[in-house]
Amino acid sequence: MSSCFETVEELDLRSDGSGKMTLSFNGSESKLKIASLMKMKFVSGYKVPSNQEISNELHNIAAYLRSQPGLSNVQVKQDFSEYIFSISFSFNDIALVNKALEHIWEKYNITAFQAFSYNYNKSAKTFAKTSKVAAEARRAYEKLSDDDKHSLRNAIYTTVYRFDSPIKSTGDAKAKISPSRKALMQQIKFVDALHTAALMQQSVKLQ
Amino acid sequence: MSIATLFLATAVGAQQSAIPAPKGAQQVLVYQFPEIFRHFAPERLDMSETANSMLRYLLMQNRYYDFEFEFSNSGISSQSPAFSHHLYTDSLEYSCSLIPLEDAEQFKKLIGILPGQQAEDFSGGKLHSLEFGSIAYIPNNQSYAILMGYSGSYKAFNDESRAERWGVSKLWPYSDEETAWPIEVSADSVVALEPPAEALIAADDVVAVAVDATPVEGEQVSDDDMSRVSVEVEDIYAVREKEIDSVCQIWMRQLLESMLKESKDSYARLREWKDIKFPPANALVTGYFDFKAQRLLGPDWVRSLLGVDDIPFASEEWMQFSLLNEPHAVELRMESHVAPSTAKATSRIFGRKLNRKMLHYINVDKDISVGAYAINTRRYLEEVPEIFKTAYATFRDAEEIDLALDLLAIALDEKAIDKLVRGSGVFIFSDIQPKTYTAVKYNWDAENFESTEEEITQTTSMPEFIYIFDTKDAATVRKILEYGRKREGLSYRDGIYMLDRSGSMEGMELYFTVKKNLVFIATNRKELEQIRAGKRRGKMTCAKRRFLRKHVAAGWFNSKRMAEVITIKNSDDTDLSRIAIKMNLLGPINFSYDRSRTQTQKGRIIIHTDNQDTAAIDYLLHIFEDLKFK
Numbered sequence: 001m002s003s004c005f006e007t008v009e010e011l012d013l014r015s016d017g018s019g020k021m022t023l024s025f026n027g028s029e030s031k032l033k034i035a036s037l038m039k040m041k042f043v044s045g046y047k048v049p050s051n052q053e054i055s056n057e058l059h060n061i062a063a064y065l066r067s068q069p070g071l072s073n074v075q076v077k078q079d080f081s082e083y084i085f086s087i088s089f090s091f092n093d094i095a096l097v098n099k100a101l102e103h104i105w106e107k108y109n110i111t112a113f114q115a116f117s118y119n120y121n122k123s124a125k126t127f128a129k130t131s132k133v134a135a136e137a138r139r140a141y142e143k144l145s146d147d148d149k150h151s152l153r154n155a156i157y158t159t160v161y162r163f164d165s166p167i168k169s170t171g172d173a174k175a176k177i178s179p180s181r182k183a184l185m186q187q188i189k190f191v192d193a194l195h196t197a198a199l200m201q202q203s204v205k206l207q
Numbered sequence: 208m209s210i211a212t213l214f215l216a217t218a219v220g221a222q223q224s225a226i227p228a229p230k231g232a233q234q235v236l237v238y239q240f241p242e243i244f245r246h247f248a249p250e251r252l253d254m255s256e257t258a259n260s261m262l263r264y265l266l267m268q269n270r271y272y273d274f275e276f277e278f279s280n281s282g283i284s285s286q287s288p289a290f291s292h293h294l295y296t297d298s299l300e301y302s303c304s305l306i307p308l309e310d311a312e313q314f315k316k317l318i319g320i321l322p323g324q325q326a327e328d329f330s331g332g333k334l335h336s337l338e339f340g341s342i343a344y345i346p347n348n349q350s351y352a353i354l355m356g357y358s359g360s361y362k363a364f365n366d367e368s369r370a371e372r373w374g375v376s377k378l379w380p381y382s383d384e385e386t387a388w389p390i391e392v393s394a395d396s397v398v399a400l401e402p403p404a405e406a407l408i409a410a411d412d413v414v415a416v417a418v419d420a421t422p423v424e425g426e427q428v429s430d431d432d433m434s435r436v437s438v439e440v441e442d443i444y445a446v447r448e449k450e451i452d453s454v455c456q457i458w459m460r461q462l463l464e465s466m467l468k469e470s471k472d473s474y475a476r477l478r479e480w481k482d483i484k485f486p487p488a489n490a491l492v493t494g495y496f497d498f499k500a501q502r503l504l505g506p507d508w509v510r511s512l513l514g515v516d517d518i519p520f521a522s523e524e525w526m527q528f529s530l531l532n533e534p535h536a537v538e539l540r541m542e543s544h545v546a547p548s549t550a551k552a553t554s555r556i557f558g559r560k561l562n563r564k565m566l567h568y569i570n571v572d573k574d575i576s577v578g579a580y581a582i583n584t585r586r587y588l589e590e591v592p593e594i595f596k597t598a599y600a601t602f603r604d605a606e607e608i609d610l611a612l613d614l615l616a617i618a619l620d621e622k623a624i625d626k627l628v629r630g631s632g633v634f635i636f637s638d639i640q641p642k643t644y645t646a647v648k649y650n651w652d653a654e655n656f657e658s659t660e661e662e663i664t665q666t667t668s669m670p671e672f673i674y675i676f677d678t679k680d681a682a683t684v685r686k687i688l689e690y691g692r693k694r695e696g697l698s699y700r701d702g703i704y705m706l707d708r709s710g711s712m713e714g715m716e717l718y719f720t721v722k723k724n725l726v727f728i729a730t731n732r733k734e735l736e737q738i739r740a741g742k743r744r745g746k747m748t749c750a751k752r753r754f755l756r757k758h759v760a761a762g763w764f765n766s767k768r769m770a771e772v773i774t775i776k777n778s779d780d781t782d783l784s785r786i787a788i789k790m791n792l793l794g795p796i797n798f799s800y801d802r803s804r805t806q807t808q809k810g811r812i813i814i815h816t817d818n819q820d821t822a823a824i825d826y827l828l829h830i831f832e833d834l835k836f837k
Contacts, residue, residue, distance in 0.1 A: 006649060008658070028647040032667055082647050146835040150782070158649075160656045176656075183656040 004029050004154030005083075007190070013094065013127060015164045017120050020073075020090045021097055027083035033151070034083050051080050058085060061104060065089050070096040094120045116200065125165065125207070131200035133193070141194055155190035163206055171203035225287075226305040226351045227466040228473040232292035235473060235495040238265060240285045240307070243491050246532055246822035249279040255828055256835075261492075265291050265304050266318065267341060267356050282313030290473040294462075298363040299455060301462060304354040305473065311349035318343060318354070329460070330467045340452055344463055355463060360455050373454045376447045482544050482806065486529035491824060498524040524549070532824040535794070535817075541810040548597070550806040552590040557759040559583045562631035562677045564725060566752055567745040568738065569635060575769045576636035578762035578798075579755045585625035592616045627684070629677040634762075637734065638671035639772050639783070668777045669715060673729040681721050688719055703735050758799040766793035789830050792817055 008024040027034050040048050049057070058076050065074045070092040077086045091097050098117040116131040141149070166181035175186040188199050228235075238261070243252075252258040259276060268274045283289070287307035294301040308314050318337060320326075326333040332346035341356035364370040370377065477483050477495060486493050526543040545553070561581040569577050592612040599608045646665050649658040678684055688704045691697035697704045697719070706717040720727050720735045729735050738744060755761050773780070773787035794815025801809045818826035 008649065010658075026647065026649060029663075029665060031646060032644065084647060158651075160651075160658075162656065178656055179654055185651065185656045 004156065006156045006158060008086075008158045008160070010160045010162075011118070012162045013120065013164075015122070017094050017122055018090070018092050019094065020088060022086055022088035024086035025084070030151075031081075031083050054078070054085070055080075057108075058087065061087060064103065065100055068096065068100050071100060094118050125168075125205065127161070127163070127202075127204040127206065129159075129200075129202040131197055133195075133197040133200065137194055141191075149191075152191055153189070157188050157190050157193050157200075159186045159200075159202065160184070161202070161204065163204070165206040168205040168207045170205070171201070175202070226290065226307065226353070226472055227470045228290060228305060228476045229292050229294050229301065229303050229462060229466050230469065230471070230476060232294045232303070232476065233497045234291075234293040235477060236265075236291040237473065237490075237493045237495075238289040238291075239491055239493070240283075240288055242489060242532070244285040246491075246824055249277075249285065251825065253277045253279065256832060257828060265289055265306065267302055267304055267354050276317070280313060281317050282308055282310035282315075284309040292473070298359075298369070299357045299458065300359045301459070302354075302356045302358070303462075303466075306352045306354065308345070308349060308351055311345055311352070314352055315343075315345070318352075330464055334460070334463075340455065342456075342459060342463070344467075353463065353466070355459055357455050357459055360451050363455070364451055373450075375450045375454065376443060480525050480544075483525070483527075484542070486527070486540065487531065489531050489533070490529040491532055493527060493529040496526045498526070530824075532822055533813075535823055536813050536815045537823050537827050538814075539812040543808045545806050545808060547806060549594075550808075552594055553808065555586040556582050556590055558586060559630055561633075561756050562629070562725075563756075564723060565631060565633045565675050565677065566747050566755065567743075568673070568675060568725075568727075569633065569751075569755075570744060570746045571748055571751050571765075572746055573768070574635050574637050574765070575639070575772060576762065576764040577633065577755075578760070579633045580631070580760040582630040582759075583625075584628050584630040585621045587630070588619055588621040588624060589616075623680075626680045627678055629679060632674070632676045635673040635675075636670060636764075637673055638731070639668050639769075639777055640671055640731075641666050641777055641779070642669045666779065668773075668780050668783055669730075671729075671731045671734075673727060673731075673734055675728075676726050678721075678724055678726055681724050681726075684721050684726055688721075701736070702739050703732060705732070754797070754799070758801055761797075761799040763798070764796040766790040766796060786834065789834050792826075792830055 005025065005027040008022070008026070010022040010024070011019060012021075013019040037043050037048060038051070042048060055078055058078055062074050062076045065071050065087070071089050073088075073090040075088050077084070079085070101117065116129055119128045119130070120126070141152075144152075160183065162183045164182070167177055167184060170177065170184060172186060175184050177184055184202075184204060186202070193199050247258075252262075253276070262276060262278065263274060266274075266276070268276075278285075284307040286309070289307060290305040292301075292303040292305070294303065306314070315335070316322075320335045320337070320343065324335065326335045328334075329344060332344055335343045335345070337343055337354070337356075339356065341354060344353040344355070345351070364373070364375045367377070369375075474485070477485075480495070480497060483495075524543070524545050526541065528539060528541045531538040531540060559581045561579050565579070569579075571577075592615060596609055596612055599605055602608060643664050643666050645662050647660050648663045650661045651658055688697060692699045692704060696706070698707055699705070702720055704719040706719070715730050716732070718727075718729050718732050718735050720739055722739060727735055727738060734744070751763075767790065770787040770791035773783045773790075777783045794817060796812065796814045798812045799810065814827060816823045816826045821829075
């Protein structure tokens with residue numbers, strides 16, 4: 001029984017630097033395995049949260065985002081029968097997104113593993129995403145049993161960026177650009193992203 | 208002296224190692240290198256991750272750090288056994304490895320002792336300091352090495368009186384009390400020594416600094432003062448840590464000295480355990496665990512929560528396991544020695560044989576795995592309160608627990624429960640079936656990369672099982688099931704109840720039925736329909752019947768049958784197919800646990816192998832390591 005999940009990072013960016021962001025997790029294809037794991041207290045040394053704990057944390061994050069000036073329309077979706085969760089919100093300025101994400105990374109100690117931030121230059125019409133994968137993340141992965149590593153082998157990380165203006169060029173030759181040239185998509189394996197931080201970086205020049 | 212006694216004495220007496228061992232170790236692991244290297248070339252062991260990790264454990268190497276190890280270049284002798292002792296005291300936990308050497312210089316290089324590194328003359332040998340506070344002792348004849356380390360020092364001096372005795376600084380020295388500590392010679396369980404003079408001097412200095420930095424009440428404390436105080440607090444911690452390490456080093460040397468002075472080897476120490484028997488000559492690795500009057504080995508918060516410092520197991524209790532290589536099998540043999548009260552209780556509890564009727568439902572050819580047990584429920588319920596009373600005797604609320612158990616014993620109708628659940632049970636792992644379920648997948652629009660959700664069908668493999676237990680009160684069982692149906696927790700059709708789990712994440716439904724005073728719980732409705740219809744399910748051999756009825760608990764795992772089932776029904780599952788290939792290389796795996804007549808209880812797991820040119824253990828190791836996903 002192979003197992004996989006998909007994490008999705010979607011960003012709709014307007015020319016004025018405002019837009020909408022959605023972060024999603026889809027564990028539906030592994031829902032039987034996740035359901036079994038959810039019955040355990042610890043897995044590979046990590047505490048397994050309950051459904052209630054997951055729901056609470058999602059709402060805590062949403063409450064935090066709602067409290068931030070410049071962020072609005074915060075929505076949480078959670079489906080515990082399919083293990084699909086998402087948080088979306090609108091923003092006035094992408095710099096506010098970075099601030100909010102920084103807070104969330106710190107709160108959940110994600111900076112120990114991986115963190116990303118965005119940069120948008122209105123005048124130069126450039127957009128960039130920088131990403132850091134901490135050595136700690138790789139060490140944590142190496143410590144996993146072969147069984148657990150095997151389970152993660154099909155996990156995918158998807159990024160989608162949509163813009164008002166067409167894309168002139170991108171720094172990532174492997175990213176797909178839509179026929180309209182207003183959207184860019186990249187799908188990489190979670191394990192590859194862990195070992196090659198460059199795969200998570202993105203740079204776009206708009207027309 | 209009878210021949211048997213002479214033989215036993217000879218066998219026991221033949222076990223000697225000549226490496227001094229610590230007294231009172233609660234765990235001892237014996238690596239029988241002569242037997243291991245009868246079956247493995249050193250180069251083969253070097254290729255094995257499992258063997259490597261066991262040898263790293265012997266060498267006390269942290270598994271998170273890189274450590275290059277080749278047995279053939281290690282300097283370790285393959286002609287004598289090696290031992291790993293663990294000793295738990297009320298202060299520290301000591302690890303002690305006793306390693307026979309053939310080349311001391313090679314060994315020193317292996318464990319990181321640099322050429323020319325200073326060594327201490329110690330009791331007829333040299334003492335070397337290693338990383339993380341460990342030490343290595345090699346006698347002048349260089350025939351063996353003793354590696355010793357400790358842990359638990361962080362809590363060893365939480366006891367303030369102990370800290371005072373040994374001159375270890377207080378954690379927070381800001382106090383109005385006198386800071387002169389009287390120094391006594393300790394009656395510590397391990398050693399009794401003066402604390403090192405350096406520790407006392409360092410402690411005095413730290414206290415003096417701390418007193419100067421104490422802020423005066425009402426006075427504004429400047430940032431400079433606060434940063435100076437925080438630096439001083441850090442200094443206090445650092446000094447305290449050094450003091451503790453220094454005392455622990457002294458204790459370790461004291462332990463080593465006592466070992467060398469008494470010069471009793473591991474077998475001599477083990478013979479101090481009541482009724483100990485040593486395993487046969489073909490044992491590769493043996494582990495001994497002494498439970499008598501030891502602490503619960505767990506985190507401090509458990510003890511704190513329970514309000515107890517030591518949770519003693521019954522005295523005289525120990526356990527040993529041995530890994531044995533047979534011509535076409537590998538056996539794990541376990542033996543435990545229990546207290547007379549435990550022996551009496553378990554003898555009463557396991558005083559029944561397996562219900563014969565259950566054997567009609569076991570198919571030795573088709574079932575993948577079978578496990579059966581038989582207890583006397585009434586006697587179990589009679590014995591359990593006393594067993595729990597002994598276990599909880601030192602808890603904070605022992606009196607209340609004792610009273611609650613007495614009341615429970617009064618309330619329990621052992622006879623009635625015994626009638627409802629007699630005590631025989633069989634668990635059958637009958638099949639692996641592909642099961643489909645729906646999942647949500649994201650589809651990405653090629654034009655604008657918008658996503659839509661699509662429902663897809665996935666297939667996974669689920670185990671099928673049947674569990675059977677016996678009853679003499681089928682009417683009450685049916686009443687319970689019927690109540691479940693009326694409460695709409697169960698549905699019913701044609702004599703079979705179903706636990707409605709259509710929305711369940713595990714994808715497993717459970718079915719229940721009662722027939723001929725046997726209660727059946729299964730994941731496959733068809734199995735129960737056939738049982739109810741009287742269709743013959745079972746196929747039993749005399750040998751298997753005897754095997755199941757002879758032991759208190761017994762069973763088997765039919766590896767080749769598992770491989771067959773996977774190949775026929777689940778060949779799309781690549782992970783399972785991989786397992787199938789390996790399972791097909793094994794014979795049956797039998798396990799059993801024997802009825803206790805004396806204070807000894809025995810268990811066995813035997814894995815049959817299809818080896819031809821290699822030893823069974825080598826063959827099994829190959830399969831085991833190949834099964835780990837690479």
